[in-house]
Amino acid sequence: MVYEFRLPDIGEGVAEGEVVRWFVQEGGSVQEDAPLVSVLTDKANVEIPSPKAGKVLKLHARVGEKVKVGGLLVTIDAGGPGPGPAASTPSGTPARPAEGGPAGPAAEKVSPAQPWPPASASPPAPSVAPLASPYVRRAAVERGIDLAWVPGTGTGGRVTEADLAAFTTSTGPKGPGVAAAMPARALSAAPTPKAPAAAPAEEVAERIPILGLRRVIAEHMSEATHRAAHFTYVEEVDASELVRLRDRMAKHVEKQGTRLTFLPFIVKGVVAGLRAHPRLNATMDDARGELVVRSAYHIGIATATPDGLLVPVIRNAESKSIAQLAREIQELSERGRAGKLERHELSGSTFTVTSLGALGGVFATPILNYPEVAILGVHKIRRRPVYQADGTIVPADLMNLSVSLDHRVIDGFEGAQFLATVRSYLEDPHQLFAELV
Numbered sequence: 001m002v003y004e005f006r007l008p009d010i011g012e013g014v015a016e017g018e019v020v021r022w023f024v025q026e027g028g029s030v031q032e033d034a035p036l037v038s039v040l041t042d043k044a045n046v047e048i049p050s051p052k053a054g055k056v057l058k059l060h061a062r063v064g065e066k067v068k069v070g071g072l073l074v075t076i077d078a079g080g081p082g083p084g085p086a087a088s089t090p091s092g093t094p095a096r097p098a099e100g101g102p103a104g105p106a107a108e109k110v111s112p113a114q115p116w117p118p119a120s121a122s123p124p125a126p127s128v129a130p131l132a133s134p135y136v137r138r139a140a141v142e143r144g145i146d147l148a149w150v151p152g153t154g155t156g157g158r159v160t161e162a163d164l165a166a167f168t169t170s171t172g173p174k175g176p177g178v179a180a181a182m183p184a185r186a187l188s189a190a191p192t193p194k195a196p197a198a199a200p201a202e203e204v205a206e207r208i209p210i211l212g213l214r215r216v217i218a219e220h221m222s223e224a225t226h227r228a229a230h231f232t233y234v235e236e237v238d239a240s241e242l243v244r245l246r247d248r249m250a251k252h253v254e255k256q257g258t259r260l261t262f263l264p265f266i267v268k269g270v271v272a273g274l275r276a277h278p279r280l281n282a283t284m285d286d287a288r289g290e291l292v293v294r295s296a297y298h299i300g301i302a303t304a305t306p307d308g309l310l311v312p313v314i315r316n317a318e319s320k321s322i323a324q325l326a327r328e329i330q331e332l333s334e335r336g337r338a339g340k341l342e343r344h345e346l347s348g349s350t351f352t353v354t355s356l357g358a359l360g361g362v363f364a365t366p367i368l369n370y371p372e373v374a375i376l377g378v379h380k381i382r383r384r385p386v387y388q389a390d391g392t393i394v395p396a397d398l399m400n401l402s403v404s405l406d407h408r409v410i411d412g413f414e415g416a417q418f419l420a421t422v423r424s425y426l427e428d429p430h431q432l433f434a435e436l437v
Helices: 104-108 134-143 161-168 176-181 184-189 212-227 240-256 263-276 322-337 412-427
Strands: 002-006 016-022 035-041 044-049 054-059 066-068 072-077 230-238 282-285 290-293 299-301 303-305 308-310 351-355 374-378 382-387 393-406
Touching: 016 212, 035 072, 035 212, 134 161, 161 212, 212 308, 230 412, 240 263, 240 322, 240 393, 240 412, 263 299, 263 322, 263 351, 263 374, 263 412, 299 322, 303 322, 374 412, 393 412
Parallel strands: 299 351, 351 374
Antiparallel strands: 002 072, 016 035, 016 066, 035 044, 054 072, 230 393, 282 290, 303 308, 374 393, 382 393
């Protein structure tokens, strides 16, 4: 029995997954429930087991290729008489065939691959113009592409820059009918893209494919940069009392096996700042043109891993103690570096904190974790001499905080007020215990 296995629905809201690793190869065998393929969805790797035992006849997706839910992944000869029914595809989710592969009921008949869209077809005339940012629309015009042909994977079907790039490099034609449908004036005005000059072969040390988590990060950063109007405000904080308090508390918290860093205190200070300035604890709904202010404080903690930057989420940070925050930050960071975080642990944040710890530099301009409207950068604490009001010079532990904000909805004054509130709590951290934050 020939069994066709399609990408199952592996989480609410997941429309596609990127093949990160195959655990089998064509011509080899696989056991039922043995690891079959690792798929990346929304920054979380999902290991999918084989539904059948048998011989692997064909892998229908390459490493780095994205497959829609319901798309054909692998064909397995499971033994037994005659061809069996294909694995079911979720209702309403048409499966697009993998490149060069058959699909659906016609799997038994191998027919020539058809270009998409058909060269003879005319672009559809949608009742609503395709959703896309001005940047993407301009790029489409420059490349001679009608956005009506490009499947959008962004929120509400919005066409992203990554969708445009994928369409440009796909096997389907950009379409005689597509270019013809573009306004002549737009096409004539569009500059001809210049291919980058090829470097001499001897100067190329390595070509590194941008795949998996790194590609997800690239797409997310590109979307954040092109959508939001970034601006950054920097403030200096005298962390001398915070350093003393953390040192006193560390010996008690670390008895429980948890390392106490400054991050739990900073998270508490951020929650205090967000309570005072709630518009920063929000996400943008660009499709509806609305700022969605959140009532709970789900704080994302940017974490470096061998594969790239992850943002695990501390949920309801307002209800957790310093020790609880320290323990959760440590556990999420360790599991993130080991690649063991689940999808729900990497989504739903309302505000993000990013810190380079001992490598924190002087200051930086963090990129928003879109669709959030604010992110806090935490920088290294340095001991430096400072002048007191009476003219004396004393040592102090100083650090910089930088907050990047979406200037479309957050004004500079509001951002400065928020950071001033955070600063006041960190310079007098005992307030964190006097207040319910």
